[in-house]
Amino acid sequence: GAGVSQxxxxxxxxxxxxxxxxxDPISGHVSLFWYQQALGQGPEFLTYFQNExxxxxxxxxxDRFFAERPEGSVSTLKIQRTQQEDSAVYxxxxxxxxxxxxxxxxxxxxxRLTVL
Amino acid sequence: xxQVKQNSPSLSVQxxxxxILNCDYTNSMFDYFLWYKKYPAEGPTFLISISSIKDxxxxxxxxxxxxxxxxxxxxxxxxxxxxxxxxYFCAASAVQRGTYKYIFGTxxxxxxxx
Numbered sequence: 001g002a003g004v005s006q007x008x009x010x011x012x013x014x015x016x017x018x019x020x021x022x023x024d025p026i027s028g029h030v031s032l033f034w035y036q037q038a039l040g041q042g043p044e045f046l047t048y049f050q051n052e053x054x055x056x057x058x059x060x061x062x063d064r065f066f067a068e069r070p071e072g073s074v075s076t077l078k079i080q081r082t083q084q085e086d087s088a089v090y091x092x093x094x095x096x097x098x099x100x101x102x103x104x105x106x107x108x109x110x111x112r113l114t115v116l
Numbered sequence: 117x118x119q120v121k122q123n124s125p126s127l128s129v130q131x132x133x134x135x136i137l138n139c140d141y142t143n144s145m146f147d148y149f150l151w152y153k154k155y156p157a158e159g160p161t162f163l164i165s166i167s168s169i170k171d172x173x174x175x176x177x178x179x180x181x182x183x184x185x186x187x188x189x190x191x192x193x194x195x196x197x198x199x200x201x202x203x204y205f206c207a208a209s210a211v212q213r214g215t216y217k218y219i220f221g222t223x224x225x226x227x228x229x230x
Contacts, residue, residue, distance in 0.1 A: 004159070031215055033218075040222065041222055041223075042120075042122075042205050042207075042220030042221050042222050042223055043160070043205070043218075043220045044220070045217055045218065045219070048215050048217070050215065055215065056212070056215065056217070091159055091160070093159075095216075104150070104162045104165070105162070105218065106162070107152075107159030107160045107161070108159050109157065109158050109159045110158075110159050
């Protein structure tokens with residue numbers, strides 16, 4: 001497919017469990033972003049990669065959150081020891097280049113995480 | 117402190133009429149503004165954008181207006197169609213740490229009545 005894909009689409013975790021969320025960006029897209037969207041809110045920035053380099057992780061809410069993009073394409077967002085407040089939709093987005101005048105971010109469908 | 121605000125959580129409009137969605141921001145450093153549309157169980161889809169050096173951008177039925185002095189932008193959809201029913205997010209961006217970082221509003225749910 002040509003779009004951003006994410007898996008799993010839905011994840012239910014027990015409190016304290018570790019989870020891993022995957023993002024496959026559009027092929028050739030340099031930039032990759034993770035967002036967290038709580039119920040009734042807009043997406044909130046978590047972290048950003050340019051190729052394999054994580055240039056900004058200022059939005060990660062705690063050290064339980066970790067993201068990687070080791071080969072500059074697929075990215076994984078890992079949440080350790082999940083808490084109920086981690087329940088949200090996690091969105092991944094990619095964009096072609098930095099500095100383009102057309103800096104649209106293309107979003108995946110998201111992973112809905114529910115922590116019981 | 118929310119830098120991008122959409123004060124209307126919902127809006128209902130008759131088919132064929134104009135829909136006007138509003139967005140206010142506080143940071144004068146934002147240099148690019150975007151609107152995204154979101155259907156249930158899907159990710160946001162880019163709709164239209166405007167650079168801070170412009171005051172209007174039009175694409176088919178969609179027009180975005182930017183009033184920098186008021187720190188206000190609006191999205192006009194005319195004529196509105198039932199398929200336009202979705203949640204609309206306003207986003208503002210500025211270059212930070214090597215990329216355009218987006219700040220989103222909380223969204224406005226538009227319902228177009230047939």
